[in-house]
Amino acid sequence: MISKPPGLERRIRAELEAKIRAGDWPPGHRLPTEAVLMADYGCARMTVHKAIQGLVGEGLVVRNKKAGTLVAKPHVVTAVLEIPDIAALITDRGETYAFKLLSRDIADASPDNPDERALGADGRLLILKGLHIADGEPFAFERRILNLAATPEAEAIDFSHTPPGSWLLNHVPWSQARHRITAVPADASTARLLHLPPQAACLQVERWTWRNSQGVTFVRQVFPGDRYDLVAEFSPSAEP
Amino acid sequence: MISKPPGLERRIRAELEAKIRAGDWPPGHRLPTEAVLMADYGCARMTVHKAIQGLVGEGLVVRNKKAGTLVAKPHVVTAVLEIPDIAALITDRGETYAFKLLSRDIADASPDNPDERALGADGRLLILKGLHIADGEPFAFERRILNLAATPEAEAIDFSHTPPGSWLLNHVPWSQARHRITAVPADASTARLLHLPPQAACLQVERWTWRNSQGVTFVRQVFPGDRYDLVAEFSPSAEP
DNA sequence: CCCGCGATAATGTCTAGACATAATGCCTCA
DNA sequence: TGAGGCATTATGTCTAGACATTATCGCGGG
Incomplete structure (x- = not known):
């Protein structure tokens, strides 16, 4: 409550990311569809879409049409040098x-x-x-x-x-x-x-x-x- | 013309990136505002916005409100290992x-x-x-x-x-x-x-x-x- | 001359739709 | 039983707006 609200997109992204990093959603697990998240958070699809795209950019998830969004398998360890x-x-x-x-x-x-x-x-x-x-x-x-x-x-x-x-x-x-x-x-x-x-x-x-x-x-x-x-x-x- | 059109967002992003990598726009150079690009490409602002956000993700540009979007200075060399x-x-x-x-x-x-x-x-x-x-x-x-x-x-x-x-x-x-x-x-x-x-x-x-x-x-x-x-x-x- | 304040110009975020695309999986027909 | 085709589902992309946020610049007053 002290700090300013960090924006809904960030919040969605952070919550999804937390579930993945905590291991609640193991590699291969399918995450909720955009439609579901949209209802959960009561926001527009663009918002959840951008949140999930952020996870794609991090390499945490992979997306396929129809198949949905899956937690990626960390097959190589990448590090930023x-x-x-x-x-x-x-x-x-x-x-x-x-x-x-x-x-x-x-x-x-x-x-x-x-x-x-x-x-x-x-x-x-x-x-x-x-x-x-x-x-x-x-x-x-x-x-x-x-x-x-x-x-x-x-x-x-x-x-x-x-x-x-x-x-x-x-x-x-x-x-x-x-x-x-x-x-x-x-x-x-x-x-x-x-x-x-x-x-x-x-x-x-x-x-x-x-x-x-x-x-x-x-x-x-x-x-x-x-x-x-x-x-x-x-x-x-x-x-x- | 052989390959499918890669999407406008990708195209905008690629063209901006090319100008930066070629050195046409050196570090510190200010790139066109979203409004200008919107007019140039005849598209909605969201589209150019996402294209430029992609460049932010790559670390190629920095954005500031009012000051605009500037080509970043590569001060450290980062590599993905x-x-x-x-x-x-x-x-x-x-x-x-x-x-x-x-x-x-x-x-x-x-x-x-x-x-x-x-x-x-x-x-x-x-x-x-x-x-x-x-x-x-x-x-x-x-x-x-x-x-x-x-x-x-x-x-x-x-x-x-x-x-x-x-x-x-x-x-x-x-x-x-x-x-x-x-x-x-x-x-x-x-x-x-x-x-x-x-x-x-x-x-x-x-x-x-x-x-x-x-x-x-x-x-x-x-x-x-x-x-x-x-x-x-x-x-x-x-x-x- | 300097300081502060307000207008402005830029990006940040979000909405509520539309149409496109692709893979899955079921269902039908041979 | 098998193969092909089609409907469904999920993401991909885009639009045209709205309002929020914030750094900058210029102007006016002290």
């Missing part, structure tokens, strides 16, 4: 952040380099290597390839202290990406850069980014296994 | 799958074990250790804690060849989970089990699962770094 900008990640922790550019090269894409080929680029590439530093300690090593055909402005930018990831976030519009997450032993030079013993277990995140089906960038980041981990929450689709 | 059932993962690859139970114990939850405490369980626990095997080769080692208060049926199940993860998927309804992904060096016994050299880099996935705010299970899986990696696609929320 938020891969933050490293600079933001570190400053959010209250540590000081610095980026150190180790090398900068411009090269033509060569079809025999698998990283470059996957990017689908065929023109000039900007190749950057750098180190992310938190409170003076090395935090991650990254090697990045930028497709200059997709982001020609990048050639003029001074990346000696600006991390290219942060620059891209603010200058490249919406895009699509693919991530690959692996554990790798640190090779000799990476181990030295990250102040690790040779062969130390590291988390490697590779990301390919496209915009409008044109390759924009590829990056491989190596984190010391004991200094970083990824956390993914299951997504009960947050409400604003 | 599908963490499959290991048995399904392996058989999908066309390899033979086997599970070998290494140990089974029942214990009372002890508050000084951090894994058990995080689960929030305070009754009896079933503790399983096992090995996932693909084509005869060890694929992953797992240690799992099941809260018997949440899933009492589990006590009667014979897990000697059934992987507990697969059993849970089919017997526990919808739940919430939290994942933590790290790189760790294999300890001596894990290395032996997985046929790895000691200290080899491994990917470790930890998952806490709750249902109805009651802890259900905690599992820690260790994969050889060179035999498994996680792939996460960015999610432009697929359309059926």
Whole structure:
């Protein structure tokens, strides 16, 4: 009674969702039809329809004409991974952040380099290597390839202290990406850069980014296994 | 003209999305108001409203009353990680799958074990250790804690060849989970089990699962770094 | 010049219908 | 007994409105 009424659609959705999450309605169970809910709540069909569509968006239910609405079977566990900008990640922790550019090269894409080929680029590439530093300690090593055909402005930018990831976030519009997450032993030079013993277990995140089906960038980041981990929450689709 | 008309709402949504993804409308750009789109497409407001709400669901735009609808700034990279059932993962690859139970114990939850405490369980626990095997080769080692208060049926199940993860998927309804992904060096016994050299880099996935705010299970899986990696696609929320 | 207040412009939510579409399941006919 | 077709049921999509909500902007007064 204190807070404002959250809207009927939200309420219907929340009540259905609660029944599913509590296990009252197990996977495969058929939920009431729109007509029934409409009568239960005394509202228009559009309202219950939108409520149930919300559950579809969350993947909690599947709908079939005539067959009705069924609680979905969770066959794969999906999790939403938020891969933050490293600079933001570190400053959010209250540590000081610095980026150190180790090398900068411009090269033509060569079809025999698998990283470059996957990017689908065929023109000039900007190749950057750098180190992310938190409170003076090395935090991650990254090697990045930028497709200059997709982001020609990048050639003029001074990346000696600006991390290219942060620059891209603010200058490249919406895009699509693919991530690959692996554990790798640190090779000799990476181990030295990250102040690790040779062969130390590291988390490697590779990301390919496209915009409008044109390759924009590829990056491989190596984190010391004991200094970083990824956390993914299951997504009960947050409400604003 | 070959395929059926996909519905006006879908069409509006797709056209707006295309403009955003192509970069025609950069982050921060204000898109046409519902009234304008209504006139453009000659349809009711509800239709454009639902189309734009779809974009909100994808996180592509943000809406404010009076201020209008703005293209969102991609400040964190989010990706949808599908963490499959290991048995399904392996058989999908066309390899033979086997599970070998290494140990089974029942214990009372002890508050000084951090894994058990995080689960929030305070009754009896079933503790399983096992090995996932693909084509005869060890694929992953797992240690799992099941809260018997949440899933009492589990006590009667014979897990000697059934992987507990697969059993849970089919017997526990919808739940919430939290994942933590790290790189760790294999300890001596894990290395032996997985046929790895000691200290080899491994990917470790930890998952806490709750249902109805009651802890259900905690599992820690260790994969050889060179035999498994996680792939996460960015999610432009697929359309059926 | 700044502050506050009110008009306004935008989205949020809901209604009560209409017609379309698709899968189920029954019923009929061979 | 079996197969096909049709009626039924449920969701999918859309309309044309109504009223609610709220951030912004501009204007006027102190």
